Amino acid sequence: MGNKLLKNSFYNAIAGAARIGLALLTIPALIRLLGIKEYGLWALASAVVDLIALSGNGISVTTTVFGSQDLTQDNSESGLSKTLTVIAGGTFLIASLAMIALWFSAESIILLFPQLEVDQKAMVIQAFQIGGLVIWSRLMQQVLMGIEQAYQKYGELNLINTLQNVLLSLGLFIVAWMGGRTIELMQWQVVTCVIILLSHLWTVKKLVKGLNLQLIWEAKKAADILQHSFVSWLICLGSVSFGRGDRLIVASVLGSENLGIYAAITDATSAMNNFAALPVQPIVPLLSNPLSDTDTGKVKLKQQIKQTFHLNAIIALISAAWLFTLAPFVIEFLLKNASSNVSIYAFKIAVIIYGLAALNAVGFYVLLSLAINLAMLLQLTSSFLALLLITFGATSFGLLGAVVGNLGFLATWIMLYLAMKQLNFSKWFWLQCLALPLLWFLVSILTCLLTSNYLYINIILLAIETLILIAWFLKTQKQNLLITLAKSKV
Numbered sequence: 019m020g021n022k023l024l025k026n027s028f029y030n031a032i033a034g035a036a037r038i039g040l041a042l043l044t045i046p047a048l049i050r051l052l053g054i055k056e057y058g059l060w061a062l063a064s065a066v067v068d069l070i071a072l073s074g075n076g077i078s079v080t081t082t083v084f085g086s087q088d089l090t091q092d093n094s095e096s097g098l099s100k101t102l103t104v105i106a107g108g109t110f111l112i113a114s115l116a117m118i119a120l121w122f123s124a125e126s127i128i129l130l131f132p133q134l135e136v137d138q139k140a141m142v143i144q145a146f147q148i149g150g151l152v153i154w155s156r157l158m159q160q161v162l163m164g165i166e167q168a169y170q171k172y173g174e175l176n177l178i179n180t181l182q183n184v185l186l187s188l189g190l191f192i193v194a195w196m197g198g199r200t201i202e203l204m205q206w207q208v209v210t211c212v213i214i215l216l217s218h219l220w221t222v223k224k225l226v227k228g229l230n231l232q233l234i235w236e237a238k239k240a241a242d243i244l245q246h247s248f249v250s251w252l253i254c255l256g257s258v259s260f261g262r263g264d265r266l267i268v269a270s271v272l273g274s275e276n277l278g279i280y281a282a283i284t285d286a287t288s289a290m291n292n293f294a295a296l297p298v299q300p301i302v303p304l305l306s307n308p309l310s311d312t313d314t315g316k317v318k319l320k321q322q323i324k325q326t327f328h329l330n331a332i333i334a335l336i337s338a339a340w341l342f343t344l345a346p347f348v349i350e351f352l353l354k355n356a357s358s359n360v361s362i363y364a365f366k367i368a369v370i371i372y373g374l375a376a377l378n379a380v381g382f383y384v385l386l387s388l389a390i391n392l393a394m395l396l397q398l399t400s401s402f403l404a405l406l407l408i409t410f411g412a413t414s415f416g417l418l419g420a421v422v423g424n425l426g427f428l429a430t431w432i433m434l435y436l437a438m439k440q441l442n443f444s445k446w447f448w449l450q451c452l453a454l455p456l457l458w459f460l461v462s463i464l465t466c467l468l469t470s471n472y473l474y475i476n477i478i479l480l481a482i483e484t485l486i487l488i489a490w491f492l493k494t495q496k497q498n499l500l501i502t503l504a505k506s507k508v
Contacts, residue, residue, distance in 0.1 A: 058278030067149035076250025081164020294334035338373025381433030
């Protein structure tokens with residue numbers, strides 16, 4: 019099981035690496051082709067669409083949880099049929115209503131951004147309306163992705179998701195290069211989402227081939243799914259409110275140009291955050307299945323959790339350390355003519371915040387599987403706190419203040435403590451797992467600050483520090499494997 023977890027984590031990490039690479043390439047390309055103001059408009063239009071679409075990410079989690087349970091039962095066909103009847107039918111209805119609602123409310127939404135010019139407002143309204151199709155297709159994708167995760171087909175899932183990122187990034191670049199603007203960029207996103215929806219549909223059709231799936235309604239199962247999916251939706255709403263709602267605040271307070279800079283910085287740093295969380299995701303099916311009460315089962319689970327802590331930490335903190343060190347080059351690459359000392363400082367602050375926030379992934383996924391109501395409450399609270407701080411920071415201190423306001427999301431670290439209690443581990447088990455990586459990160463940042471005038475020395479030292487942390491990780495994984503094998507023979 020440990021090898022399977024590592025394999026699935028590896029698939030997710032490879033896909034995440036591709037996404038962060040594409041993000042770092044696409045952002046500066048679009049800024050150069052569109053200009054910082056037009057990029058800000060695109061960021062605003064896509065933020066509203068994402069705010070609705072990403073709020074539905076809980077659909078895949080609910081499908082994974084119930085689908086995993088169904089597949090472990092003797093009568094898996096009946097159970098899976100009931101699950102898909104409720105989830106697929108409900109998602110189709112919700113997606114259709116969301117698409118229609120955005121079309122008719124677009125003109126009202128744009129009133130929230132008084133700093134936009136008249137022609138900019140007209141352009142964004144049309145982009146919102148086209149974006150309804152993006153929302154519909156992405157919500158329907160969530161059902162299919164949940165089935166793929168229930169079958170633990172992370173290789174296929176990540177291949178399709180990587181294909182989506184390649185198609186979207188390459189297409190946005192070509193559209194912008196040919197003179198397209200926000201409306202045309204949204205149109206290409208529709209095309210990409212439909213292609214990916216069909217790809218997921220083809221994959222799931224192969225997975226369930228041979229199963230006699232039918233439309234079966236069961237009130238009890240529908241109630242269980244509704245309860246779980248509602249809480250999942252609130253969790254995702256909290257997450258996406260922080261990840262996209264901040265842009266709406268910045269657009270309203272600081273205008274499209276500052277939004278363009280803010281979006282470029284947070285896009286790059288949040289890509290790192292998402293990248294570090296992906297290898298943790300495969301623990302969801304494991305936690306959704308009944309766990310063994312034997313000593314061997316408990317040891318295996320503990321080693322798997324420790325393994326995911328370490329994997330998550332080295333990816334998050336190594337990425338953050340390198341981005342912090344290379345901040346002047348990254349900002350020049352991202353923003354070019356719009357770069358400044360303020361944007362460099364803002365980027366460094368964002369890197370530290372998002373790097374540390376990424377360490378919450380294990381706690382989040384554990385609570386999502388075992389105490390979803392608690393996960394929802396903490397996610398909403400931390401997101402609300404972050405948005406308050408971003409609003410205050412943007413209003414009082416401009417761009418730099420808005421970035422510093424992201425500190426509020428670090429309140430999600432409480433999940434780490436509570437997740438260990440849910441697993442009946444030591445309440446400080448998470449800190450034991452993360453202590454050395456956190457110390458490494460602190461030393462790396464201090465080294466960078468002390469040698470900031472000697473870039474090449476800084477890079478050499480960080481390279482040595484990175485090799486040391488990777489060596490520690492490999493040694494630790496070897497020890498974990500030996501412990502698990504020894505306990506299995508008892």
